[in-house]
Amino acid sequence: MRNIGTHDLAALLLIAASVSTGFSTLAAVAEAQDVSGERLFQQRCSACHTLQSHQNGFGPHLAGVIGRTAGSIETARYSDALRNSGIVWDRGALEAFLAAPSEVVPGTRMTVSIPDPAQRAAIISYLENQ
Ligand code: HEC
Secondary structure, rough: OOOOOHHHHHHHHHHHHHHHHHHHHHHHHHHHHHOOOHHHHHOOOOOOOOOOOHHHHHHHHOOOOOEOOOOOOOOOOOHHHHOOOOOOOOHHHHHHHHOOOHHHHOOOOOOOOOOOHHHHHHHHHHOOOO
């Protein structure tokens, strides 16, 4: 077996460098996807909420939820707590509700919260366009 020459070493280093940049690119892509509002909605909300105005799930549909009065979808089932909350879903109200639903509306049947502010912001931005 011949010794590893400078040339081979350089080649090895180049391979090592491109592997590690490859990984960091992948990590960056994964991170970008993490804060994709659409993806987060699919992962964290769509089990109970649709974005189709004729179709409620376990929770009310969320089509056009920005600007809507809480508890106002006739065909959905709501807790009295949410129905009587008097909330209008603007960005700020959604922000607070998603951070801690039962603190904002004690007695709400929605218990899922999104503790990460960046994820909340991404989901709300996504909902703004639905
Ligand atoms: C496990 C089921 C479930 C999940 C998951 C869930 N929700 Fe809910 N959501 C509900 C229920 C049930 C209600 C009705 C609560 C009530 O009446 O007190 C509700 C109510 C809401 C309301 C109020 C709507 C209205 O018409 O007043 C908003 C806004 C909302 N959810 C947003 C979200 C978002 C955004 C996500 C994802 C981050 C999410 N929810 C995840 C079950 C869920």
